[in-house]
Amino acid sequence: MSLEMGDYARTIAAFDNGEPDRRRPPQKKKSSGKYVGIPVAPGATKIITADARKIPLPDASVDLIITSPPYWKKRDYGYPEQIGLEKTPQEFVANIQAALTEWRRILKPAGSVFLNMGDTYHNKSLAGIPGRIEAAACDDGWKLRNRIIWAKENGMPEPSKTRLANRHEYILHLTPTQNYYYDIVGYSEKYGNGANPGDVWNVNLKRDMSKHLAPFPEELVERAITLACPSEVCPVCGHLRSRIYQRTAELDESRPQGRRAMELAREKGLTAAHIAAIQATGISDAGKALRVQTGTGKNTVDVKRLAAEAKKALGGYFREFTFAKKRTIGWTSCECKVDFRPAVVLDPFCGTGTTLRVASAMGRVAIGVDLASFSHTDE
Numbered sequence: 001m002s003l004e005m006g007d008y009a010r011t012i013a014a015f016d017n018g019e020p021d022r023r024r025p026p027q028k029k030k031s032s033g034k035y036v037g038i039p040v041a042p043g044a045t046k047i048i049t050a051d052a053r054k055i056p057l058p059d060a061s062v063d064l065i066i067t068s069p070p071y072w073k074k075r076d077y078g079y080p081e082q083i084g085l086e087k088t089p090q091e092f093v094a095n096i097q098a099a100l101t102e103w104r105r106i107l108k109p110a111g112s113v114f115l116n117m118g119d120t121y122h123n124k125s126l127a128g129i130p131g132r133i134e135a136a137a138c139d140d141g142w143k144l145r146n147r148i149i150w151a152k153e154n155g156m157p158e159p160s161k162t163r164l165a166n167r168h169e170y171i172l173h174l175t176p177t178q179n180y181y182y183d184i185v186g187y188s189e190k191y192g193n194g195a196n197p198g199d200v201w202n203v204n205l206k207r208d209m210s211k212h213l214a215p216f217p218e219e220l221v222e223r224a225i226t227l228a229c230p231s232e233v234c235p236v237c238g239h240l241r242s243r244i245y246q247r248t249a250e251l252d253e254s255r256p257q258g259r260r261a262m263e264l265a266r267e268k269g270l271t272a273a274h275i276a277a278i279q280a281t282g283i284s285d286a287g288k289a290l291r292v293q294t295g296t297g298k299n300t301v302d303v304k305r306l307a308a309e310a311k312k313a314l315g316g317y318f319r320e321f322t323f324a325k326k327r328t329i330g331w332t333s334c335e336c337k338v339d340f341r342p343a344v345v346l347d348p349f350c351g352t353g354t355t356l357r358v359a360s361a362m363g364r365v366a367i368g369v370d371l372a373s374f375s376h377t378d379e
């Protein structure tokens, strides 16, 4: 099968070093051929037998891609077009890069890719596959938003006595633009970790029905959907329904610092206006309150005074209130007056369909692509 690999000329990546970013912007591949229709009912699933590098879906039709491609040199799936058995890491990465280029075509501009990737020992050395994919994706104009570490305590036993057992993989969060859908508030509500959830996911492997360790835990998919997939979209204007929230004065009391800050606020008799003033001024005294009306119902002078009182009472603990819990008060809408549709999740290496099962249970439309044709529910 001949696949267009596109032009992968590398440019020198300019990261956060103050230099202008000269990486080339995302290039879209021209689409061709006939497309498969996308179902619209919440929870509907569809399986397409195809190559992950040539997917018969229209441009900008998918909200989120979550996938676990074959890792390099791990397994023979028995298909001539399969990815994973390339002779060199470079060839493997070029194939993943070709898949990413195709996915950028079918992703909406506010979409995301969550790519689960592990490394491979080759000639007694790690091949550095995740890092190579990161570099290639960045060179191609993708934003690498997170390198999430999936840490697992109960990985497979490994025989080597001269190195540590591998207990983590990566989940790369890539976006084609910097304006992507993201719901950190919904994620924090569901998974805790306060307002600043971290990039290490401790998710253990579970035994599946056949008593084998299931390779791709459902929780990974759930987390990615919660973070980066709207629940509904407008089929006319494309509006992605997003959470509207308010900051509260409540802290996460499972954290000792949060608990102490709440105790101090109570002991010192701080009012809601004090907390709102801290939040309006932020960490620096020269915060927003110096320049703007703050939405606290007070003028900037009062807000400054209240914030100063509160900071004196709380000492260093005042910072805790700048990342207090948020409360959801609604969802955005548009003017189109048509029914919203569920967002679309795609797994281009869907295998036995973990992503599809989770996305469907979460009310999204789930599409799976694989060279193999598994027997999934197909509406």
Ligand SMILES: C[S@@+](CC[C@H](N)C(=O)[O-])C[C@H]1O[C@@H](n2cnc3c(N)ncnc32)[C@H](O)[C@@H]1O
Binding pocket: 050, 051, 052, 053, 067, 068, 069, 070, 071, 077, 081, 082, 083, 084, 216, 348, 349, 350, 351, 352, 353, 354, 355, 369, 370, 371, 372
């Ligand atoms: C690691 S498995 C995916 C496991 C999956 N997450 C699950 O829940 O079962 C990788 C899958 O990629 C498929 N595959 C390999 N090369 C492919 C290609 N070029 N295009 C599409 N699928 C491919 C294999 O058939 C296999 O099902």
